[in-house]
Amino acid sequence: MQHLNWRHQTKIRDHSAETNLFLRRVLIAFAVLLVMVTILLVTLAHLQIFSYGYYNTKSNKNRIEIIPVPPNRGIIYDRNGIPLAINNTIYQLNITPDKISNLNAQLDELRTLVDLTDEDIENFQKERRGYKAHRPVPLKDNLTQQEIARFVVNQHRFPFVNITGNQHRYYPYGSALTHVLGYVSKINNQDKARLEEEDKLSDYVGTPNIGKIGIERFYEDLLHGTPGYEEVEVNNRGKIVRQLNHNPPLAGEDIYLTIDLNLQLYIQKLLAGRKGAVVAIDPNNGEVLALVSSPSYDPNLFVGGISSAKYKALLEDPDKPLFNRAMLGTYPPASTVKPFIAVSALSEGVITPKTVVSDPGYWQLPGTEKRFRDWLRWGHGKVDVTKSLEESVDTYYYQVAYDLGIDRLYFWMNKFGYGERTGIDISPNEESRGILPSREWKMGRYKQPWLQGDTIPVGIGQGYWTATPVQLAKALTIMVNDGKSYIPHLLKQTRSDLLNEDNFPPSPAAALKVDTTLAGLINEKYWQIAKDGMYKVMFGTRGTARKIYAGSPYKAAGKSGTAQVYGLKADEIYNASQIPEHLRDHALFIAFAPYDKPKIAIAVVLENGGSGSSKGGAFAKRILDYYLLGDDDVKISESILNMRQGD
Template sequence: MSPKKRMTIHDHAAEASLFKRRAFFTFTCVLVMIGILLTNLYRLQIEDFKDFSTRSNDNRIRVVPVAPSRGLIYDRNGQLLAENRPFYTLQVLPEKVKNINETLENLKKVIPISDDEIEDFKTSLKYHRRFKPLSLKNRLTQEQVAEFSVNQYRFPGVYVDAGLKRFYPYGSLLTHVLGYVGRINQKDQARLEANDEWKNYAATKDIGKQGIERYYESLLHGKPGHLEEEVNNRGRTIRTLKSTPPVPGQDIYLTIDLNLQAKAMELLNGRRGTVVAIDPTDGGVLAMASSPSYDPNQFVHGISSKAYRGLLNDDARPLINRATQGQYSPASTIKPLMALAGLEDKVVTEQTRIWDPGFWQIPNVEHKYRDWKRWGHGWVDVHDAIIDSCDTYFYELAYKLGVNRIAQFMAPFGFGESTGIDIFEESTGNLPDKDWKRIKYEQPWYIGDTISVGIGQGYWTATPMQLAKAITIIANKGERFVPHFLKSLQDDTSKIDAPIDELPPIKLSNPHSWDIVIDSMYRTAMKKRFTHSPYMAAMKTGTAQVIGIAQDQKYDAKSISKKHRDNALTVAFAPVDNPKIVVAVVLENAGWGGDNAGPVAKGMLDTYLLNTDGSLKQ
């Protein structure tokens, strides 16, 4: 007999209570989850909408910077000195090229492509996205572009891309004025980042490296534009959403006279030296030639290491701007200034005369300081001393003045400091005094040091630009300007003249002293080279020793190496009564100043003041 089935008694009230508790718990959880969901939706859609929208756009929209075109550079007469020329690059879009190696081999049959270029291309290709173009060959010629264009149908995925690069049509003629542009390096980038300017160079590969190109980089560069492109998740461009054009750099006009600059280089004729010409009415630099020079165009696309080493190791130092970086003993070119110092300090007067037997001695000292004219000049006054360049007169004058008074008088003429010219490549030269020697050499200043300074030798060095500035002050009878290259700027509507930086004038206690010195320089010019000139000029020549010569030894240029021969110098201005041009010339190791630098100075004045038929320009 089967056991009886056990009967289950249900507690409906308890089960109902349990169900209610479970249902309530579940419903509460659902409400909490919905609350959390709604809270997150609110945060995403309301509170953080802008943030996530921006992140989304950053992933979807790509901003591509567009480089501005660089401003052009002209001379004072509107001659183009620096321009932007199109350059052509052979580009490859890898994803559209079925067989890279075969394509490269076939391309070599159409245009010359070196093995190095192919190797560089293949190396870059390893780390390059296939849907982005990659450069294969730069600087294609017009002929190469034409040859490829005819055969382009054979090379899907290969095309020629055009751009603009700086070009200097006059090559080495203006290198030390214009400078050049080159690729932005780490040093440039650090400088731009420090000045918070790096964002303006996002699309630019080049920057001014020297000269005008560097000094006025902020004007010439312009401002970049940008394209807003929609891209997919792989970075491929879908469409262009917005375009903001770049603002081109400003065109600038220089004070340089191209014809006069060309004449300066012609007169230098490859010799080591420099010519500076200044307009004394405003301080504008009319010409600044430094020889030898070099072609700046080779730096624009990147100069090879071999070519750069060649320039760097060249004994003629073509990379140095001799006009502003060359430091030379000014020699007799500073004798007019020394005469001014003596007249101003009343150490001498116009009537003061000394006897020159061909030498001068410090009282109670046997050593003789020789005059260039071994038998002497006899009785000389300040006029004779300047005209005949009498060393003995200036030995005595320097002895009476003392080096500190000389330095104090010469400083306002611009010696021993930057001229303020608008390029960065400039040396200050050296205007010595007692404190300078004590600090520099930890030695006392000797009277003999002062005697050498009195004729522009010894520790005194100056750049040709400083000499030109000082003679400009004489020509202007004390009026001073900062030498400069910038003449005007070209904006969208008009040409704006650059302000002229005028310094406080030098005022002498006796203004007649200016006339004394200028008259002596005029008589020097008439005696030397300007006897039959249709205009009146003033000049002073100088011959600077490069090495010391023993007291009883005679200087013989033929017996010493060329690099130890004297430097030739000349300073001049014209017309005397209304100066329009000041010239300073230095020829390294050329010998006598009047015979070598003098013709260069006269050639510059003739070119600027005379017509081709020899008549005066109006």
Template sequence: MLLTGILIFNLYYLQISCFSTYHNKSNFNRIKFISVPPTRGTILDRNGIVLAFNKIIYQLEINLKQVENIDQTINELKDLLDFSEEDILFFEKEKKKSNYLNNVLIKSELTDIQYAKFFLNQYRFPGVSIKNYQRRYYPYGSDLAHVIGYISKISYSEFKNLKYKKEFLDYFKNQEIGKLGIEKFYEQKLHGNPGFKEVEINSRGKIIRQLRFFPPKSGKNITLTLDLNLQKYIKRLVSSMRAAVVVLDPRDGGILALVSNPSYDPNIFINGVSNKKYLKLIHDTNRPFINRVTQGIYPPASTIKPYIIISALNAGIINTNFFLFDPGWWKLPGSKKTYRDWKKWGHGYLNITKALEESADTFFYQVAYNMGIDRLSDWMKKFGYGKLTGIDLLEENTGIMPDREWKTKNVKQPWYQGDTISVGIGQGYWTATPIQISKALMTLVNNGLVRTPHLLSFIQDNNHATTYYNHPTYIQIGDSRAIFWDIVKNGMYGVANKSNGTAYKNFYDAPYKVAAKSGTAQVFSLQPYEIYDPEKVSEKFRDHKLMTAFAPFEKPSVCIVLILENGEEHISPGTIVRKILDYILLNHHN
């Protein structure tokens, strides 16, 4: 009874005694909740150099309910602050989208002079104010576009997706969200949580007082494994080419450099890019938006020959004493079909080591034939071909690791033995991304231990609590103690250090020891009687040039994969790889 009495009394007090007070407030004022965006986390390289941060910008805003003559005010501001016609058109568009409770943006990113002029004349413009905001900035622009990505205003579909995941409360209209790269992959870590202000406003939308304030929670800072100086150095080396370069540390999978050229400046997307500029980028035949390291798909060519040998040895298809004689061609058993070697007069007698050193195609035709596509495809998938690598970027292609089922489904034809022969030298239907090739190389270096290439080093919150990259469970291919791994690595060592090696001229005088494997990926097929002449084919049909390498040979700390798309005849991928290794190993950047 006592409790009931108290409830009745409180109800009476609220409805009768306080009615007048709350009624008056509701007539003249209303309560509003204003979201306070969080500060987005900073992105840094391995040495603490800031790669993405928030800079303060000042913009001019107008409260339409507080201004009697809007046109006159805008014209006076135009004269005072030297606004362009484009600025005025922008304001008119913003005004149409506005709500009477919102301030409307007049001019974003005021210059120091504009800021000073308005500050001195602010008394003339009631209802107009300067607000400061944070804007994302990428100081190294196109050097890191495919790694960092960018943020931009959240789209309707993105907001719907957040609503589905019940994460939409952390966002509000017109807020930015990660669109590509690290900004997108680690959006939840970087974004933070918004706060809000509870304010009382009058009928004209003016804030009377602040009732409550709940501060936002800043996003976390992310430190990458990337070395900015190395990244910039490689970018300069390939600045005039369509190229993909990835450098990683095989000891942990940390990516030291990831370069895709050509590129674009991500800063143009922060405030919204013009349709004209966007279409120009989209239709650029050099495809600057494509991250060639993770999305570019190329025949892996001869770079896969070491993995085919490892697979055949592990599967017992060949033994360590396997050899054959190469006259310059190989004949498919049971047919008249012959496949030629890149060396017209042949390599003579070949064992495993010599076949790798000289990249003898005929040797691998035979090994692929012996394995068959079923075993071959299964083993290459173990090395990561035909699958996502697990890199912490969402922009990634799987490439194609072909097999019978794939061809039936996609080509509507059965698998032929000739298809297997092409796969044996990394051609035919087989395509791969540079990051897949890099993962396979790292697996070889680690004697079959599969590590995941990654860009994240660690995440740190405002209290300096640190979370390091969490390596997925390692998978082991074959027996890590088997002699097979050393046989193949020695073959790659010969590529770079023996006079008959295909990359000898690039590495013979290096003060450190390198193991390498080059490759040439055909863009179109030649007839048996045709000879490839780069001077007689258009650029888009020129061969791709590939090079993989690791060093130092005894204790590898660097793996490099380089692809020059439609590479020019006078440019050697080995020369570029040598320069990168010199930079890392001789300048103590490792």
């Protein structure tokens, strides 16, 4: 019985079922394999055929780099072809920080080879924020030959550090031309924002510097040029293996200025140790021959980035070397305005060539006890318009100002360019308008109405009136040209212009546009009356500057001005030796020469320099002598330099 049960419980294998199961598994495995092979083939087709261009580009980006090549900046020359701003090759240490695991340790090692200061490291950390990942960042500029040699020997220790040669702006005449040329310096966030707004940012890829002030900024578009690029193959360490393509940059335009370098240097030498400014213009076309502000500073300090300590020293210098006195300095024009007021009064019929005023040494405002004093306490006696200029008679112009009134004074003086920028080719924020007072101006500034007493000092260029040296020079050229006005300008031509001409062509057409409005408003004989009076300032028997110009081999005309820094009390006598230097009078002088065929017109301002006729006049004569005679050693006796003789 038990035997029967055992046989009943034993299963017999079903080979047919097992074979079917095996076949099903093989088919499933084959199907899975087929699907996987299909997916692989589709993926390969996608990568190799349909997406070839995309992945090929990505591959090339890992292997190929586009390196921007900055253009050489245009050279700046003076009118005679002497280079004033050039490009020197300097060597720069660059590091790719993103590829270095321990950057601080690498920097410490580099300190043993090159003179890396804490400020260099600080600047580097600031710079790297503006650079794309895996791009080399400048670490130190202007490496010495010794530093280069030490690094080259040890370069195998620094796979992600290299040295490159770059163009570096250099100003060979240092501080002599800073307030004309300005300077270039590192592009900051404000520059980037402005360039982006002007859609020019792409032109500055790879360019570290941009013009900040002066000619460098105003003519930035001319000087900068167009960048190029290099297409290079790099290895896994980012080092260049070979060059694949090269598109050269287009250098910036070389430009020639109207500046006469020798005259500029001579004036700077005369101004050494003084605070002041001189502007010299060719009255025949408005070309600026010299524009000097003293003291000045070396623009080369800013090119590679000025240190905090040096910049602070410049900012805190009490003589303010950063301040462009020729363009931004505003001073009472004083008696230099008398010729222009005389012409205006003649045109308005307020005076005639024969009008005579009696000068007792003061002028009294009608209906009041207020007296305005003349510089000569006992007066000049009977004075006509020519004598009023020759002897600089204040009382004559008090009366003229009273008769003209502030509205007509404003109208005419504005025609001579006062109260407006001159239009010189420097950025508008680098030139002051000065102040030409009017009723509207006083109400806007002080919320007070104009008073009759406010008008009187305006007649001698005092009161609220202030002007810049470049305004004084422009107004003088208008006088020289009998009312024709040229815009003062510093650009003479570009190299492209020069290559198209055998000789220097005329000044730029835009600058030579002549405004003849004033010439049409004033009778020609009135211009001559004013200029005759200015001639007698220097060569008349009673001229305020006659002693200085006695025996001069050329004839000239001019007008002095002594600008008060503070008002004297009714019974106070001015004594320069008893007051602090910063409260002493400013000395001003305007002049042109030769008288018959003028070649030069100058405006001189000596801050706290004293008498306009003696100090200013003597200073102007040395400049005229140098320019017209080539005399660089004019001797002025101390008695003449120290005399106080009117304005």
